[in-house]
Amino acid sequence: MICFVFPGQGSQREKMGEAWTDHPSWELVEEASQVANRDLGHLLLSADSAELSMTRNTQISTFLMSMIALDSIERLGISPQICAGHSLGEYSALVGAGAMTFDAAVKLVAERGEAMQLAAEENPGAMAAVLGASDESVLSLCDAAGEGVFIANYNSDGQTVVAGTIEAIDRLIALHKDFGIKRVIKIPVGGGFHTPLINSAQPRLKKALGATRFYDSDIPVISNVDAREHSKASEWPELLLEQLCSPVLWKQSMELLRKSSPKLVVEVGPGGVLTGLFKRSMPEVTALSVSKPEDLEFLIEQVADQGPLHEWATYHHGERFYSSERLVVADCAGVFSPDPELVKTGQGATILVGQRVGSIGSRDVRSPFSGKLQSMIAVEGERVTTGQPIAWLQSEEM
Numbered sequence: 001m002i003c004f005v006f007p008g009q010g011s012q013r014e015k016m017g018e019a020w021t022d023h024p025s026w027e028l029v030e031e032a033s034q035v036a037n038r039d040l041g042h043l044l045l046s047a048d049s050a051e052l053s054m055t056r057n058t059q060i061s062t063f064l065m066s067m068i069a070l071d072s073i074e075r076l077g078i079s080p081q082i083c084a085g086h087s088l089g090e091y092s093a094l095v096g097a098g099a100m101t102f103d104a105a106v107k108l109v110a111e112r113g114e115a116m117q118l119a120a121e122e123n124p125g126a127m128a129a130v131l132g133a134s135d136e137s138v139l140s141l142c143d144a145a146g147e148g149v150f151i152a153n154y155n156s157d158g159q160t161v162v163a164g165t166i167e168a169i170d171r172l173i174a175l176h177k178d179f180g181i182k183r184v185i186k187i188p189v190g191g192g193f194h195t196p197l198i199n200s201a202q203p204r205l206k207k208a209l210g211a212t213r214f215y216d217s218d219i220p221v222i223s224n225v226d227a228r229e230h231s232k233a234s235e236w237p238e239l240l241l242e243q244l245c246s247p248v249l250w251k252q253s254m255e256l257l258r259k260s261s262p263k264l265v266v267e268v269g270p271g272g273v274l275t276g277l278f279k280r281s282m283p284e285v286t287a288l289s290v291s292k293p294e295d296l297e298f299l300i301e302q303v304a305d306q307g308p309l310h311e312w313a314t315y316h317h318g319e320r321f322y323s324s325e326r327l328v329v330a331d332c333a334g335v336f337s338p339d340p341e342l343v344k345t346g347q348g349a350t351i352l353v354g355q356r357v358g359s360i361g362s363r364d365v366r367s368p369f370s371g372k373l374q375s376m377i378a379v380e381g382e383r384v385t386t387g388q389p390i391a392w393l394q395s396e397e398m
Contacts, residue, residue, distance in 0.1 A: 001262045002303075004073075004080040004096050005278075006066050006089030008248075009059055010187065011271030012052050016065055017044025019292040024386060025071040028102070032064050035106040040064055053188065055120060059088050059113035060106070066092040066269030067102060069290045073268065075331075076296065077368035078303065082229070082260060084222040086274060087153075087194065087248050088112075090240070096268065097219040099236060104212050111208035112201075116191065116244075119201035125192025126169040127152060130160045130176070131183040138162065141179045145172035152194040153248040156281045163192040194247055205244055209237040227252035254281055264302060266290060296331075300366045304354020326369040327377075328391040334360040336378045336390065343380075349373040357391050360384060369393055 020026050033040045043052065043061040051057055066089065073079075085093035091109050094100040100108070130138050135151075138160045142149050149164035149172055162172060169186070176184045191198060214236045220229035223239050227249040230239065254277070257265075265282075267275045267289040278287035286302055289295060330336070338358040342349050351357065351367050358365045358378070371393035378390045 001081045001260055002078070002264045002266065003257060003260075003262045004070070004083045004093070004266050004268050005274045006083070006085035006092035006096065007062065007267060007269045007271050007274055008085065008087035008089040009055070009062060009193070010189070011269065011273060012058050012062050012065075013270060014047065014049055014052065015045055016061075016270050016291075017041070017068070019294070020068050020072075021045070023068075023072060023293050025068045025075065028067055028071055029064065031103070032060075032067070032106045035103050036060060036110045038110075053190070055117040055190065056110075056113040059116070060110050062088060062270060063092055063105070063109045065291075067095065067105075069268045070096055072293065072296060073266070073290060073299065076300065078299070080219060080266075082220055082222070082257065082262070084253050084257065085224075086250055087224060087243070089269070089274075090221070090224055090243065092269065093221045094214070094217075094236065097217040097221045097231075099215050099217040099221060099231075099233065100212065108208050108212050112205055112244075115201035115204035115208075116193065116198055118204075119198040120191025120193075122200055123192070123197045124166060124190070125164060125195070125197045126166045127161055127163040127187040127189050127192065128169050128173060129185045129187060130162060130181060131185065132158050133160065133179070133181045134158075135160060137179055137181060141172060141176060141181065144175050144179070145169075148197075150192075150195040151247050152192070154251040155248075156251050156254070156277045159277070161187070163195045164197065165192065194243075194245060196245055199245055202241060202244060206237075206241055209240055212237075222253045222256060224248045224250070224253070227256050229256070250277070251281075254278065258282055258285075264288075266299065297364070297366075300354045300368065304352065304366070326371055326393040327389045328357055328365065328367045328369065328393065330360055330365065330378075330384045330386055330388045330390055332360055332363055333385045334363070334383065336360050336365075336382050336384045337380055338376050338378070342373060342376065342391075345373075347373060347375060351391075351393055365390055367391070367393070 029041050083093040083097045095105045148168035152163035153161035214233035217231045220231045265287040272289040275287045275289040353370050374392040
Protein backbone atom coordinates (compact mmCIF):
# COMPACT_ATOMS: atom_id res chain seq x y z
CA MET A 1 0.00 0.00 0.00
CA ILE A 2 1.16 3.52 -0.80
CA CYS A 3 -0.11 6.49 1.20
CA PHE A 4 0.04 10.16 0.22
CA VAL A 5 0.08 12.69 3.06
CA PHE A 6 -0.18 16.44 2.60
CA PRO A 7 1.31 19.19 4.80
CA GLY A 8 -0.56 22.06 6.38
CA GLN A 9 0.04 25.65 7.34
CA GLY A 10 3.60 26.28 8.52
CA SER A 11 5.35 24.32 5.75
CA GLN A 12 5.64 27.37 3.49
CA ARG A 13 8.94 29.07 2.78
CA GLU A 14 10.15 31.92 0.58
CA LYS A 15 10.62 31.15 -3.15
CA MET A 16 9.37 27.60 -2.67
CA GLY A 17 8.15 27.48 -6.28
CA GLU A 18 11.48 28.30 -7.92
CA ALA A 19 12.52 24.69 -8.46
CA TRP A 20 9.29 23.92 -10.34
CA THR A 21 9.10 26.73 -12.90
CA ASP A 22 10.54 24.59 -15.73
CA HIS A 23 8.48 21.52 -14.85
CA PRO A 24 5.26 20.82 -16.84
CA SER A 25 3.25 20.78 -13.59
CA TRP A 26 3.95 24.51 -13.12
CA GLU A 27 1.04 25.12 -15.50
CA LEU A 28 -1.27 24.63 -12.50
CA VAL A 29 -0.14 28.01 -11.15
CA GLU A 30 -1.69 29.90 -14.04
CA GLU A 31 -4.89 27.87 -13.80
CA ALA A 32 -5.17 28.43 -10.06
CA SER A 33 -4.43 32.16 -10.45
CA GLN A 34 -7.32 32.47 -12.87
CA VAL A 35 -9.67 30.58 -10.56
CA ALA A 36 -8.66 32.58 -7.48
CA ASN A 37 -8.34 35.85 -9.40
CA ARG A 38 -4.94 36.40 -7.76
CA ASP A 39 -1.31 36.30 -8.85
CA LEU A 40 -0.39 33.11 -7.03
CA GLY A 41 2.92 32.87 -8.86
CA HIS A 42 4.00 35.92 -6.88
CA LEU A 43 3.40 34.08 -3.61
CA LEU A 44 5.45 31.09 -4.75
CA LEU A 45 8.34 33.06 -6.21
CA SER A 46 8.58 36.57 -4.77
CA ALA A 47 6.68 36.97 -1.49
CA ASP A 48 8.75 37.47 1.66
CA SER A 49 8.18 35.52 4.88
CA ALA A 50 5.96 38.22 6.37
CA GLU A 51 3.60 38.15 3.38
CA LEU A 52 3.59 34.36 3.28
CA SER A 53 2.82 34.11 6.99
CA MET A 54 -0.57 35.80 6.51
CA THR A 55 -3.15 33.04 6.68
CA ARG A 56 -4.93 34.11 3.50
CA ASN A 57 -1.59 33.69 1.68
CA THR A 58 -0.15 30.74 3.59
CA GLN A 59 -3.03 28.39 2.92
CA ILE A 60 -3.49 28.92 -0.81
CA SER A 61 0.27 28.88 -1.50
CA THR A 62 0.90 25.72 0.53
CA PHE A 63 -2.07 24.00 -1.09
CA LEU A 64 -0.89 24.98 -4.57
CA MET A 65 2.63 23.67 -3.94
CA SER A 66 1.12 20.35 -2.88
CA MET A 67 -0.94 20.26 -6.08
CA ILE A 68 2.14 20.88 -8.23
CA ALA A 69 3.96 18.04 -6.49
CA LEU A 70 0.89 15.80 -6.76
CA ASP A 71 0.54 16.48 -10.48
CA SER A 72 4.23 15.70 -11.04
CA ILE A 73 3.83 12.35 -9.28
CA GLU A 74 0.68 11.52 -11.23
CA ARG A 75 2.59 12.19 -14.46
CA LEU A 76 4.79 9.24 -13.45
CA GLY A 77 1.68 7.10 -13.17
CA ILE A 78 1.82 6.71 -9.40
CA SER A 79 -1.26 7.09 -7.23
CA PRO A 80 -2.10 6.18 -3.62
CA GLN A 81 -4.44 3.68 -2.01
CA ILE A 82 -5.11 5.99 0.96
CA CYS A 83 -4.60 9.70 1.71
CA ALA A 84 -4.41 11.98 4.73
CA GLY A 85 -3.61 15.64 5.26
CA HIS A 86 -2.70 17.74 8.27
CA SER A 87 -5.30 20.49 8.77
CA LEU A 88 -5.14 22.48 5.51
CA GLY A 89 -3.52 19.39 3.98
CA GLU A 90 -6.81 17.54 4.27
CA TYR A 91 -8.10 19.66 1.37
CA SER A 92 -5.09 18.58 -0.71
CA ALA A 93 -5.75 14.98 0.30
CA LEU A 94 -9.32 15.21 -0.99
CA VAL A 95 -8.03 16.30 -4.39
CA GLY A 96 -5.46 13.51 -4.33
CA ALA A 97 -8.20 10.97 -3.60
CA GLY A 98 -10.53 12.30 -6.30
CA ALA A 99 -13.14 13.56 -3.81
CA MET A 100 -12.87 17.15 -5.05
CA THR A 101 -11.69 18.79 -8.27
CA PHE A 102 -8.63 21.03 -8.37
CA ASP A 103 -10.57 24.15 -9.37
CA ALA A 104 -13.19 23.62 -6.66
CA ALA A 105 -10.46 23.13 -4.07
CA VAL A 106 -8.70 26.36 -5.11
CA LYS A 107 -11.90 28.31 -4.45
CA LEU A 108 -12.59 26.51 -1.19
CA VAL A 109 -9.06 26.89 0.20
CA ALA A 110 -9.04 30.58 -0.72
CA GLU A 111 -12.30 31.09 1.19
CA ARG A 112 -11.05 29.09 4.17
CA GLY A 113 -7.86 31.13 4.35
CA GLU A 114 -9.73 34.41 4.16
CA ALA A 115 -12.28 33.35 6.78
CA MET A 116 -9.56 32.22 9.18
CA GLN A 117 -7.53 35.39 8.61
CA LEU A 118 -10.50 37.59 9.54
CA ALA A 119 -11.38 35.42 12.54
CA ALA A 120 -7.81 35.62 13.82
CA GLU A 121 -7.82 39.41 13.46
CA GLU A 122 -11.09 39.57 15.37
CA ASN A 123 -9.87 37.18 18.10
CA PRO A 124 -6.04 37.29 18.23
CA GLY A 125 -4.45 34.10 19.46
CA ALA A 126 -1.21 32.16 19.63
CA MET A 127 0.06 28.59 19.31
CA ALA A 128 2.94 26.68 20.87
CA ALA A 129 4.52 23.26 20.44
CA VAL A 130 4.96 21.23 23.61
CA LEU A 131 7.78 18.72 23.18
CA GLY A 132 8.70 15.61 25.11
CA ALA A 133 5.53 15.40 27.19
CA SER A 134 2.67 12.93 27.38
CA ASP A 135 -0.88 13.94 26.43
CA GLU A 136 -1.85 13.74 30.09
CA SER A 137 0.93 16.13 31.12
CA VAL A 138 -0.08 18.62 28.43
CA LEU A 139 -3.72 18.47 29.52
CA SER A 140 -2.66 19.15 33.12
CA LEU A 141 -0.55 22.07 31.96
CA CYS A 142 -3.51 23.50 30.00
CA ASP A 143 -5.74 23.20 33.07
CA ALA A 144 -3.15 25.05 35.16
CA ALA A 145 -2.87 27.83 32.57
CA GLY A 146 -6.58 28.53 33.00
CA GLU A 147 -9.26 29.59 30.55
CA GLY A 148 -8.48 30.27 26.92
CA VAL A 149 -6.02 27.48 26.11
CA PHE A 150 -6.71 24.23 24.22
CA ILE A 151 -4.92 21.33 22.59
CA ALA A 152 -4.93 22.05 18.85
CA ASN A 153 -2.84 19.22 17.35
CA TYR A 154 -1.99 15.75 18.58
CA ASN A 155 0.98 15.36 16.24
CA SER A 156 2.85 12.39 17.72
CA ASP A 157 4.02 10.89 20.97
CA GLY A 158 5.97 13.70 22.56
CA GLN A 159 4.78 16.46 20.22
CA THR A 160 1.55 18.30 20.97
CA VAL A 161 0.48 21.76 19.83
CA VAL A 162 -1.58 24.02 22.07
CA ALA A 163 -3.46 27.15 21.06
CA GLY A 164 -5.42 29.91 22.74
CA THR A 165 -5.40 33.55 23.65
CA ILE A 166 -2.04 35.27 23.72
CA GLU A 167 -2.27 35.73 27.49
CA ALA A 168 -3.17 32.08 28.10
CA ILE A 169 -0.30 30.78 25.97
CA ASP A 170 2.11 33.09 27.81
CA ARG A 171 0.84 31.67 31.12
CA LEU A 172 1.29 28.14 29.85
CA ILE A 173 4.86 28.82 28.74
CA ALA A 174 5.68 30.34 32.14
CA LEU A 175 4.35 27.22 33.93
CA HIS A 176 5.67 24.36 31.79
CA LYS A 177 8.79 23.56 33.86
CA ASP A 178 6.64 23.09 36.94
CA PHE A 179 5.14 20.06 35.16
CA GLY A 180 8.49 18.52 34.25
CA ILE A 181 8.15 19.64 30.62
CA LYS A 182 11.51 20.73 29.28
CA ARG A 183 10.59 22.55 26.09
CA VAL A 184 7.73 24.67 24.76
CA ILE A 185 8.23 26.59 21.50
CA LYS A 186 5.96 29.41 20.43
CA ILE A 187 4.83 29.05 16.82
CA PRO A 188 4.86 32.22 14.68
CA VAL A 189 1.18 32.28 13.63
CA GLY A 190 -1.47 34.92 14.05
CA GLY A 191 -4.32 32.89 15.47
CA GLY A 192 -5.47 30.21 17.86
CA PHE A 193 -6.40 27.75 15.12
CA HIS A 194 -8.38 24.57 15.77
CA THR A 195 -9.95 26.11 18.86
CA PRO A 196 -13.18 28.01 19.61
CA LEU A 197 -11.23 31.25 19.09
CA ILE A 198 -11.95 31.06 15.38
CA ASN A 199 -15.63 30.10 15.59
CA SER A 200 -16.47 33.26 13.68
CA ALA A 201 -14.92 31.72 10.54
CA GLN A 202 -17.50 28.95 10.46
CA PRO A 203 -20.40 30.74 8.71
CA ARG A 204 -18.23 31.79 5.76
CA LEU A 205 -16.64 28.35 5.47
CA LYS A 206 -20.03 26.66 5.77
CA LYS A 207 -21.33 28.72 2.85
CA ALA A 208 -18.26 27.84 0.75
CA LEU A 209 -18.61 24.14 1.60
CA GLY A 210 -22.25 24.24 0.60
CA ALA A 211 -21.26 25.58 -2.82
CA THR A 212 -18.62 22.89 -3.36
CA ARG A 213 -19.32 19.59 -5.07
CA PHE A 214 -17.71 16.56 -3.44
CA TYR A 215 -17.50 13.08 -4.96
CA ASP A 216 -17.51 9.57 -3.58
CA SER A 217 -13.92 8.34 -3.82
CA ASP A 218 -12.42 4.90 -4.33
CA ILE A 219 -9.43 6.10 -2.31
CA PRO A 220 -10.29 6.78 1.36
CA VAL A 221 -9.11 9.86 3.23
CA ILE A 222 -8.41 9.73 6.97
CA SER A 223 -10.20 12.65 8.64
CA ASN A 224 -8.49 14.95 11.15
CA VAL A 225 -11.67 15.07 13.22
CA ASP A 226 -12.14 11.38 14.05
CA ALA A 227 -9.02 9.62 12.67
CA ARG A 228 -11.25 7.35 10.59
CA GLU A 229 -11.38 6.58 6.87
CA HIS A 230 -14.06 8.34 4.81
CA SER A 231 -14.96 7.99 1.15
CA LYS A 232 -18.56 9.30 0.91
CA ALA A 233 -19.08 12.73 -0.62
CA SER A 234 -21.91 13.51 1.78
CA GLU A 235 -19.60 13.27 4.81
CA TRP A 236 -17.04 15.92 3.91
CA PRO A 237 -18.93 19.23 4.34
CA GLU A 238 -19.67 18.45 7.99
CA LEU A 239 -16.21 16.99 8.68
CA LEU A 240 -14.38 19.97 7.18
CA LEU A 241 -16.56 22.44 9.06
CA GLU A 242 -15.97 20.63 12.34
CA GLN A 243 -12.25 20.38 11.61
CA LEU A 244 -11.93 24.17 11.69
CA CYS A 245 -12.30 24.44 15.47
CA SER A 246 -11.45 20.87 16.55
CA PRO A 247 -8.05 19.40 17.40
CA VAL A 248 -6.16 17.65 14.60
CA LEU A 249 -5.91 13.95 15.51
CA TRP A 250 -2.74 13.33 13.52
CA LYS A 251 -1.13 10.90 15.96
CA GLN A 252 -4.31 8.85 15.98
CA SER A 253 -4.46 9.01 12.17
CA MET A 254 -0.92 7.60 11.94
CA GLU A 255 -1.91 4.82 14.31
CA LEU A 256 -4.86 3.93 12.07
CA LEU A 257 -2.61 4.00 9.03
CA ARG A 258 -0.12 1.68 10.71
CA LYS A 259 -2.84 -1.00 10.85
CA SER A 260 -3.02 -0.88 7.03
CA SER A 261 0.69 -1.80 6.81
CA PRO A 262 1.69 0.77 4.18
CA LYS A 263 4.91 0.06 2.33
CA LEU A 264 5.54 3.68 1.39
CA VAL A 265 4.38 7.04 2.78
CA VAL A 266 4.94 10.03 0.49
CA GLU A 267 4.61 13.58 1.80
CA VAL A 268 3.37 15.60 -1.17
CA GLY A 269 4.24 19.28 -0.94
CA PRO A 270 6.59 21.75 0.75
CA GLY A 271 8.58 21.14 3.89
CA GLY A 272 9.07 17.66 5.27
CA VAL A 273 7.50 17.90 8.73
CA LEU A 274 5.15 14.96 8.23
CA THR A 275 7.97 12.82 6.82
CA GLY A 276 9.90 13.43 10.04
CA LEU A 277 6.90 12.45 12.16
CA PHE A 278 6.48 9.19 10.26
CA LYS A 279 10.18 8.35 10.47
CA ARG A 280 10.11 8.78 14.24
CA SER A 281 6.71 7.19 14.88
CA MET A 282 6.74 4.44 12.22
CA PRO A 283 10.41 3.63 11.49
CA GLU A 284 9.41 0.35 9.87
CA VAL A 285 7.76 2.26 7.00
CA THR A 286 9.65 4.00 4.19
CA ALA A 287 8.72 7.71 4.32
CA LEU A 288 9.91 10.38 1.91
CA SER A 289 9.02 13.89 0.79
CA VAL A 290 8.39 15.19 -2.73
CA SER A 291 8.86 18.94 -2.45
CA LYS A 292 11.00 19.58 -5.55
CA PRO A 293 11.45 17.90 -8.96
CA GLU A 294 14.71 16.21 -7.90
CA ASP A 295 12.74 14.19 -5.36
CA LEU A 296 10.83 12.39 -8.12
CA GLU A 297 13.80 10.27 -9.11
CA PHE A 298 14.28 9.17 -5.50
CA LEU A 299 10.57 8.33 -5.33
CA ILE A 300 10.86 6.04 -8.35
CA GLU A 301 13.95 4.37 -6.85
CA GLN A 302 12.11 3.74 -3.58
CA VAL A 303 9.08 2.44 -5.43
CA ALA A 304 11.31 0.02 -7.34
CA ASP A 305 12.95 -1.15 -4.10
CA GLN A 306 9.57 -2.23 -2.73
CA GLY A 307 9.27 -5.03 -5.29
CA PRO A 308 6.56 -5.66 -7.91
CA LEU A 309 4.60 -2.46 -7.53
CA HIS A 310 1.56 -3.69 -9.43
CA GLU A 311 0.77 -5.87 -6.43
CA TRP A 312 0.19 -2.89 -4.13
CA ALA A 313 -0.09 0.38 -6.06
CA THR A 314 -2.34 1.83 -8.71
CA TYR A 315 -1.09 3.40 -11.93
CA HIS A 316 -3.20 5.73 -14.03
CA HIS A 317 -0.84 7.84 -16.15
CA GLY A 318 -2.38 9.45 -19.21
CA GLU A 319 0.08 7.71 -21.49
CA ARG A 320 -1.75 4.42 -21.13
CA PHE A 321 -3.39 3.38 -24.37
CA TYR A 322 -5.83 0.52 -24.70
CA SER A 323 -6.23 -1.65 -21.61
CA SER A 324 -2.94 -3.55 -21.67
CA GLU A 325 -0.36 -1.26 -23.27
CA ARG A 326 1.80 1.49 -21.77
CA LEU A 327 4.15 4.18 -23.02
CA VAL A 328 7.22 5.22 -21.08
CA VAL A 329 7.75 8.91 -21.84
CA ALA A 330 10.64 11.35 -21.43
CA ASP A 331 10.50 13.55 -18.32
CA CYS A 332 12.99 16.06 -19.75
CA ALA A 333 14.50 17.11 -23.06
CA GLY A 334 17.87 16.01 -24.42
CA VAL A 335 19.74 13.28 -26.29
CA PHE A 336 18.46 9.77 -25.58
CA SER A 337 20.54 6.62 -25.12
CA PRO A 338 18.74 3.28 -24.57
CA ASP A 339 19.92 0.87 -21.89
CA PRO A 340 22.44 -1.52 -23.51
CA GLU A 341 20.95 -4.60 -21.84
CA LEU A 342 17.48 -3.81 -23.19
CA VAL A 343 18.90 -3.26 -26.65
CA LYS A 344 20.65 -6.62 -26.39
CA THR A 345 17.55 -8.48 -25.14
CA GLY A 346 15.16 -6.68 -27.47
CA GLN A 347 11.45 -7.36 -27.81
CA GLY A 348 9.99 -9.38 -24.95
CA ALA A 349 12.39 -8.13 -22.29
CA THR A 350 10.75 -7.92 -18.86
CA ILE A 351 10.55 -4.37 -17.50
CA LEU A 352 9.99 -3.78 -13.78
CA VAL A 353 8.62 -0.66 -12.12
CA GLY A 354 11.48 1.79 -11.60
CA GLN A 355 13.79 -0.05 -14.01
CA ARG A 356 16.16 2.04 -16.10
CA VAL A 357 15.26 1.98 -19.79
CA GLY A 358 17.88 4.50 -20.87
CA SER A 359 19.16 7.98 -20.21
CA ILE A 360 18.66 11.52 -21.44
CA GLY A 361 22.02 13.18 -21.03
CA SER A 362 23.11 12.29 -17.49
CA ARG A 363 19.52 11.70 -16.28
CA ASP A 364 18.18 8.14 -16.06
CA VAL A 365 14.80 7.35 -17.61
CA ARG A 366 12.94 4.82 -15.46
CA SER A 367 9.69 3.04 -16.21
CA PRO A 368 6.67 3.79 -13.99
CA PHE A 369 5.09 0.59 -15.36
CA SER A 370 5.88 -3.11 -15.47
CA GLY A 371 5.45 -5.21 -18.58
CA LYS A 372 7.07 -6.79 -21.64
CA LEU A 373 9.04 -4.56 -23.99
CA GLN A 374 7.39 -4.36 -27.41
CA SER A 375 9.84 -1.88 -28.88
CA MET A 376 12.12 1.04 -28.12
CA ILE A 377 10.45 4.02 -29.79
CA ALA A 378 13.35 6.42 -29.31
CA VAL A 379 16.73 5.38 -30.70
CA GLU A 380 20.35 5.99 -29.78
CA GLY A 381 21.34 9.63 -30.25
CA GLU A 382 17.81 10.88 -30.88
CA ARG A 383 17.00 14.28 -29.39
CA VAL A 384 13.75 13.93 -27.46
CA THR A 385 11.41 16.44 -25.84
CA THR A 386 9.53 16.27 -22.54
CA GLY A 387 6.59 13.89 -22.85
CA GLN A 388 7.90 12.17 -25.98
CA PRO A 389 7.37 8.38 -26.00
CA ILE A 390 10.54 6.38 -25.27
CA ALA A 391 9.39 2.77 -25.02
CA TRP A 392 6.27 0.70 -25.70
CA LEU A 393 5.31 -1.97 -23.15
CA GLN A 394 2.73 -4.74 -23.08
CA SER A 395 1.34 -4.72 -19.54
CA GLU A 396 1.31 -7.93 -17.54
CA GLU A 397 -1.61 -6.58 -15.45
CA MET A 398 -4.34 -8.44 -17.35
